[in-house]
Amino acid sequence: MLTFTSHGGAGTVTGSRHLLTHGDTRVLVDCGLFQGLKNLRELNWRPLPVAPPTIDAVVLTHAHLDHSGYLPRLVRDGFAGKVHLTPATGDVAALILRDSAFLQEREAEFANRKGFSKHHPALPLYASGDAERAIAAFAPAPLHRTVALPGGATLTFRRAGHMLGAATARIDIGGRTVVFSGDLGRYGDTVMHDPEPVPDADAVVIESTYGDRRHAPADPVEALGAVIERTVQRGGTVVIPAFAVGRAQSLIHHLWQLRQAGRLRNVPVYLDSPMAGSATLLLHRYDDEHRLDRRDYEAACAAVTYVRDVGESTALSANRYPKVIISASGMATGGRVLHHIAAFAPDHRNTLLFSGFQAAGTRGRKLLDGAREVRLHGRWVPVAAEVAELPMLSAHADSDELMRWLSGFRRPPRQVFIVHGEPAASEALRERIGRELGWPATVPLQGQTFVL
Numbered sequence: 001m002l003t004f005t006s007h008g009g010a011g012t013v014t015g016s017r018h019l020l021t022h023g024d025t026r027v028l029v030d031c032g033l034f035q036g037l038k039n040l041r042e043l044n045w046r047p048l049p050v051a052p053p054t055i056d057a058v059v060l061t062h063a064h065l066d067h068s069g070y071l072p073r074l075v076r077d078g079f080a081g082k083v084h085l086t087p088a089t090g091d092v093a094a095l096i097l098r099d100s101a102f103l104q105e106r107e108a109e110f111a112n113r114k115g116f117s118k119h120h121p122a123l124p125l126y127a128s129g130d131a132e133r134a135i136a137a138f139a140p141a142p143l144h145r146t147v148a149l150p151g152g153a154t155l156t157f158r159r160a161g162h163m164l165g166a167a168t169a170r171i172d173i174g175g176r177t178v179v180f181s182g183d184l185g186r187y188g189d190t191v192m193h194d195p196e197p198v199p200d201a202d203a204v205v206i207e208s209t210y211g212d213r214r215h216a217p218a219d220p221v222e223a224l225g226a227v228i229e230r231t232v233q234r235g236g237t238v239v240i241p242a243f244a245v246g247r248a249q250s251l252i253h254h255l256w257q258l259r260q261a262g263r264l265r266n267v268p269v270y271l272d273s274p275m276a277g278s279a280t281l282l283l284h285r286y287d288d289e290h291r292l293d294r295r296d297y298e299a300a301c302a303a304v305t306y307v308r309d310v311g312e313s314t315a316l317s318a319n320r321y322p323k324v325i326i327s328a329s330g331m332a333t334g335g336r337v338l339h340h341i342a343a344f345a346p347d348h349r350n351t352l353l354f355s356g357f358q359a360a361g362t363r364g365r366k367l368l369d370g371a372r373e374v375r376l377h378g379r380w381v382p383v384a385a386e387v388a389e390l391p392m393l394s395a396h397a398d399s400d401e402l403m404r405w406l407s408g409f410r411r412p413p414r415q416v417f418i419v420h421g422e423p424a425a426s427e428a429l430r431e432r433i434g435r436e437l438g439w440p441a442t443v444p445l446q447g448q449t450f451v452l
């Protein structure tokens with residue numbers, strides 16, 4: 001009997017952890033951190049309902065923290081199998097997991113020093129050694145090549161767009177074909193290729209981040225230029241929370257296009273991330289996995305100032321001249337962007353610009369919902385700055401694009417599971433799939449098991 005259970009990423013966009021069980025074989029697809037709402041974040045500290053030593057393999061669709069960030073904890077709790085991922089995802093995930101372990105350790109240390117944690121002492125969820133052991137378990141599998149998984153199962157990755165290395169996963173197990181969309185990117189994106197269609201599946205597990213939304217058809221470059229120009233005209237700074245690998249490169253490319261068109265000539269752009277340089281090297285290493293022309297991209301990068309060390313980053317927060325700062329994390333849940341928000345949010349001339357999906361409970365969502373103050377490092381900071389959102393810059397497919405990917409199946413799957421969305425978004429996509437394709441679809445609850 002083959003079963004499917006979501007232990008995370010059901011009814012929420014974070015903490016993706018989907019389990020396939022066939023006989024004694026257990027394959028976990030994605031192994032993400034819960035982020036955002038406190039009751040979700042607390043789930044990171046609860047033991048996984050399935051004992052990590054009994055999991056035979058992990059398949060990682062892409063490197064984002066909400067899909068990969070629990071791996072070091074899984075390894076610390078006894079998982080001893082391989083982590084199957086694309087080569088590019090392996091390189092990006094190594095950066096992300098090392099950075100995540102560093103942030104976990106530093107936050108625990110900071111909480112202990114300032115005494116604002118309920119726990120004494122505050123402990124990190126995992127440490128750098130755990131991240132290194134997780135990275136040592138990586139088993140890269142190139143796109144389109146079918147590789148073996150434990151228990152006679154096989155795995156085939158195809159392009160998902162979304163971010164460098166991102167893939168859909170086709171898993172053949174127990175006589176069935178199960179396809180996981182992972183996170184799907186946009187069609188016609190300037191950086192990433194279109195998501196590839198998958199011809200057939202018995203069961204499909206699809207994300208629904210924007211299952212209830214269509215991105216505005218406006219030109220993203222134009223929209224970005226307009227936000228920056230009006231901020232600069234009032235003497236302000238634009239702070240853009242964005243992850244260093246992926247959206248940051250798109251933003252840099254868009255900003256360069258604006259400069260080529262004679263706009264934003266005197267507005268300095270800073271990419272404040274310890275990973276920024278590595279991200280550029282990775283784009284070069286995986287030249288055929290994205291649409292950026294190397295010469296164009298080098299020219300775009302030359303127009304940006306890279307901020308690597310913390311001292312320079314702090315100095316940037318104190319600099320009051322109009323500028324653009326791109327810094328992680330993308331949902332303002334951690335990272336250097338926090339001290340930029342603390343520095344720039346109180347002044348009405350500045351703008352906080354969000355380009356990606358902001359999960360419920362994150363600072364990003366609270367700001368977009370109109371919060372007039374935000375808690376940062378244990379203190380309340382007033383928000384007078386403009387807060388803007390450009391979802392068309394997002395790395396996620398909208399509802400039309402999710403339907404377009406589904407239309408690639410040559411025969412209707414017998415089962416469709418809708419995950420990785422807040423309840424209204426998942427439900428809207430479920431209805432739309434029923435109405436337009438006539439396929440029965442289900443929005444699983446966390447922990448609910450289905451026979452495939």
Ligand SMILES: [Zn+2]
Nearest residue numbers: 062064162183
């Ligand atoms: Zn993602």
